[in-house]
Amino acid sequence: MFSGFWGLKIVPGKTYTQTVDASFRVSNASLGEEIANEGRTSVLLTVHQKRFVLCALTPGKIEQQLLDITLTEGEEITFETFGENEVHLTGNFIADDEEDDEDGMYGSSDEEDGEDIDLDNITPEGLQELINRGMIDPSDLQIGDDESDEDYDSEDAETDGRIREVTDEEEEELVEEAMSEDEPVVEVKIKKQADKKRKTAEEEKEQPAATPAKLSKKAKQAEKKAAAKEAAEKPKQAEKAEKPKQAEKPKAKAATLPGGVIVETKTEGAGAPAKKGQRVGMYYIGKLTNGKVFDQNTKGKPFWFRLGAGEVIKGWDTGIIGMKKGEERRLTIPGPMAYGSRGAPPDIPPHATLVFDIRLVEFK
Missing domain, CATH: 2.60.120.340 (Nucleoplasmin core domain)
Structure with a gap:
């Protein structure tokens, strides 16, 4: 840590x-x-x-x-x-510092230092892990007969007992023994798929071929369904065409106040308007004219100040008077009514025009 x-x-x-x-x-x-x-x-x-x-x-x-x-x-x-x-x-x-496990399922970390890996005593999971980690190339693994068996023939097999003649009775016993054992999952799956395909092929052979009369009957049924669907859709389409278009949202009311502050009312509020001298709680987003946000407070505790007391920039004291609870406005405030020639480094340059989207949450 x-x-x-x-x-x-x-x-x-x-x-x-x-x-x-x-x-x-x-x-x-x-x-x-x-x-x-x-x-x-x-x-x-x-x-x-x-x-x-x-x-x-x-x-x-x-x-x-x-x-x-x-x-x-x-x-x-x-x-x-x-x-x-x-x-x-x-x-x-x-x-947290993550340390590699020194001993995995396939043995100690000495194997990673270049020592030979004993594949005879490794589990399939361990072998897969070594392949995943790039410690073993799957192409290097020998699959199938050993090299020592290249010259192995049937006479050698008979000599060491690998191949021998099986009688009919022994063959029946071997088949019963094999049937009693659990089949590997992969073999069972392949066998089931083959049986299913064979059964499907047999059923298709037994089914009589479709006659032209039957094909014609099916085509007529499909045409009837398509016609019924089209008839059902027409009233819906006509109803949609008859619905009047929704009235466009009225544009925001805009006014220019003394000092050049532009006020656009986005959403009307309710109740009495806020007056000079009252404490107001505001949510806001402040941006430059290029869209860059330099300050915001949009949830949690509102920003409180006394309206008209000089606690905020002049554009706020001017543009918020008359707002009602819940009202939303956009204030475009020129430099002299904001931070003037000083600006507010590093976010607000000198003489910058500011744009505020504001909402009056409460006032008292």
């Missing part, structure tokens, strides 16, 4: 989602360098679509907490906090 450092800084109001590509362990949670609020901050983990509280940190009381959480490769996880303070998570990456 080896390890390397792992760490994550969780900023209030943001979620951190990923699919684990290397297993790691979370061993400690602590408050950040600066304390924004004296209240409690909880650390939350969502895994397998279930949400859990890992710990709760309170300035002046519990500012760090030891943990022992292991997250394995392939899990989809989300870290977030509930509270106003920044939290740092630390731990280490984990990986």
Whole structure:
């Protein structure tokens, strides 16, 4: 096992989602360098679509907490906090060293060092394993008669007892003995297939050939079925043709606000509109005009701020006023109403026009 450092800084109001590509362990949670609020901050983990509280940190009381959480490769996880303070998570990456088994089913690893392999005492499974590993070339295996038998003839066979004359009585005994033993699986399968083919051929011979009258009758039946099917399909096709086309989805309503912010309403909300001075909770995706996403928060805890108080860029304070709960808008915000000539390096260049797809989750 080896390890390397792992760490994550969780900023209030943001979620951190990923699919684990290397297993790691979370061993400690602590408050950040600066304390924004004296209240409690909880650390939350969502895994397998279930949400859990890992710990709760309170300035002046519990500012760090030891943990022992292991997250394995392939899990989809989300870290977030509930509270106003920044939290740092630390731990280490984990990986297992896989060591080759020194002794396999075919013997010790000495065989891999170039020593001769005793094929006489090896199992079929072991032989297949050696072939799979490239230690034996199947073409080098001798299959069939030994070289020593090349000059072996019938006279030699009679001499050493390999071939002898069998009487009728002995032949019957040998047949009965063979029938009583279990047949190999492959032989039984081949025998069954041969019997099946022979039976099918015999049945076809016994069947009388189809007469022209019978063929004509079958053709007429097929024509009747095709005609019935066509008659059944016509009403369905006519019904589809008569259905009016679905009304096209209305285009988003667009308006240009003071400062050049373009507002497009994608989905209407319900209830009272949000006003300046209220706290609003938003989901959003922020992109450059080339489509590159530089920030997003689309699930979990919404991003909360006070509308019109200067806590966000001017384009947000302007473009969100009047939204209703559940409403979705697209804000196209020119540079002066966003991050201006400074930009927000490294993701947002100077004078950049930003595009935000936003949804008002709640306000109070």
